[in-house]
Amino acid sequence: MPKEYQVESLLSYEQQKISPNKMSPDVISKIRDIVSTLTQIVTSRTNLEKLIVDLKLYPEALQRLPMEDVVDSMREKIRIEPSKQGDIFKIIFSHSNPDKVVKVTNALAARFIEENLKYREERASETYSYTNDELSMAKGTMDRKENAMRDYKLKHYNEMPEQQVANVSRLIALQGQYQSKQESIQDLERTGVLIQDQINNRKMILKNEAMLSMAQEQPENVNPDEQFVSKEVQLYKMNQLLKQLLSRYTEKHPDVIRTRNFIAKIERETGSTDQRVIRASTGGDGVVANNSVNFSLPNEERTDNITLQLETQYKNVMLNIKNLNSEKEALKQSITEYEQWVSMAPDREAEWSALTREYGQLKKHYDFLFSQDLQAKSMLNLEKRQKGSQFKIVDSARYPEKPIKPDFAKIMGMAVAIGLGVGAGLILMLDFFDGTLKDPEVLEATLGVPLIATIPNIETATEQVKKKWRHYITIFMVVSGYMLVIAVFVVVWRKGYIIV
Numbered sequence: 001m002p003k004e005y006q007v008e009s010l011l012s013y014e015q016q017k018i019s020p021n022k023m024s025p026d027v028i029s030k031i032r033d034i035v036s037t038l039t040q041i042v043t044s045r046t047n048l049e050k051l052i053v054d055l056k057l058y059p060e061a062l063q064r065l066p067m068e069d070v071v072d073s074m075r076e077k078i079r080i081e082p083s084k085q086g087d088i089f090k091i092i093f094s095h096s097n098p099d100k101v102v103k104v105t106n107a108l109a110a111r112f113i114e115e116n117l118k119y120r121e122e123r124a125s126e127t128y129s130y131t132n133d134e135l136s137m138a139k140g141t142m143d144r145k146e147n148a149m150r151d152y153k154l155k156h157y158n159e160m161p162e163q164q165v166a167n168v169s170r171l172i173a174l175q176g177q178y179q180s181k182q183e184s185i186q187d188l189e190r191t192g193v194l195i196q197d198q199i200n201n202r203k204m205i206l207k208n209e210a211m212l213s214m215a216q217e218q219p220e221n222v223n224p225d226e227q228f229v230s231k232e233v234q235l236y237k238m239n240q241l242l243k244q245l246l247s248r249y250t251e252k253h254p255d256v257i258r259t260r261n262f263i264a265k266i267e268r269e270t271g272s273t274d275q276r277v278i279r280a281s282t283g284g285d286g287v288v289a290n291n292s293v294n295f296s297l298p299n300e301e302r303t304d305n306i307t308l309q310l311e312t313q314y315k316n317v318m319l320n321i322k323n324l325n326s327e328k329e330a331l332k333q334s335i336t337e338y339e340q341w342v343s344m345a346p347d348r349e350a351e352w353s354a355l356t357r358e359y360g361q362l363k364k365h366y367d368f369l370f371s372q373d374l375q376a377k378s379m380l381n382l383e384k385r386q387k388g389s390q391f392k393i394v395d396s397a398r399y400p401e402k403p404i405k406p407d408f409a410k411i412m413g414m415a416v417a418i419g420l421g422v423g424a425g426l427i428l429m430l431d432f433f434d435g436t437l438k439d440p441e442v443l444e445a446t447l448g449v450p451l452i453a454t455i456p457n458i459e460t461a462t463e464q465v466k467k468k469w470r471h472y473i474t475i476f477m478v479v480s481g482y483m484l485v486i487a488v489f490v491v492v493w494r495k496g497y498i499i500v
Contacts, residue, residue, distance in 0.1 A: 003403035006094035009109040010395035013087035105397035113391045128376035135369045161349040171338040181328045192317040199310045235266045
């Protein structure tokens, strides 16, 4: 029978010395899953076909069978058995050539280590690429959202809810300033009225003084009739002046007293019952003719410093009122603007809440992806430097000393069992087909005749000798057969055909 050798290589899965993070493949996959995945990669047709060609395995089978069947046959000879406890597993391979079985097993173990490093690096690279793409997409979404929020905030900055307290405070301050401006304008208007009264009073005083000075002057070359007419006109003018003074002042005012004295003087000089004077002064109809005499007061046209100062003050007051009105209008516009900002705050708050409703989740998702991206980048650098978890050969494949097939003990046991079975079956068969009768009772029952007596077999001397030689020959043949079988086994064993 052709011999088949089997060897095994023991591998362990060493965890990375650097603390793994959440993106580590060790956390995502268990050792059994990793071994199962790598088994499919290592025993793929590409890898096994390369081993068959490089190590020149199954040359006779390649001449009779296609490569696919040879690869399937080799895959059946490969067994990968994870241990029940710990991160250890075995790679077992069997083949008829002991040298090649060692090379194939060690090549499979090395392939496991190589594919694990490649697999981990590819997974780390794919993870980093995925997290980087997701991070870029999240960043673009975040940028668009933040730009929209920034534009909205710049457009409606003064109407935002966080500005409401400041706007209300500013509105109250502006309303206070507006009220202050209004009070200042009222004060200036009252001041203007007082200054205007002072100007009018000053002009009235100057007018009275001028009239009194003119009344006291006596022209030298005046016709008596004209003189009477002039006195009457003066009396009329002074009465009018007295009415104006009494509308403004009391009876004890100096101007009132002086005017009354002057009226009394004129009345004494002219006499109130002189008809000539009355006709002359009334134009014959009892009415005073104001246009009969050109009565002018040249002193009214004279410049008065006090009046000029008062008029200057009045102009300044009017100018201040005008400026305050301009400022008040500006404050009114500002108050209207702030009132609009304050009233729009609830609407802006609702719009801002709708605009920023998803921002919190986007920010949280972006932070998570950013952390994942950093971890994935660290894992990629770790795998490129081969500092991650990896397989290590604990016990490499060694040259096999004996084959696993054929099993000499099993074959010999089966041969002995078959020999005993054949011997026992042959005896039973001979006994079954033997028609002789050896028991008297059986003879009596078979023939139906009563048995009178039994006569034993009496051997002669010649028969006894023949029987003894047959016995010796049988023993010799059995011993010779056993010796021959043993000799053949020893010869075959020494030539290497049988390995116990």
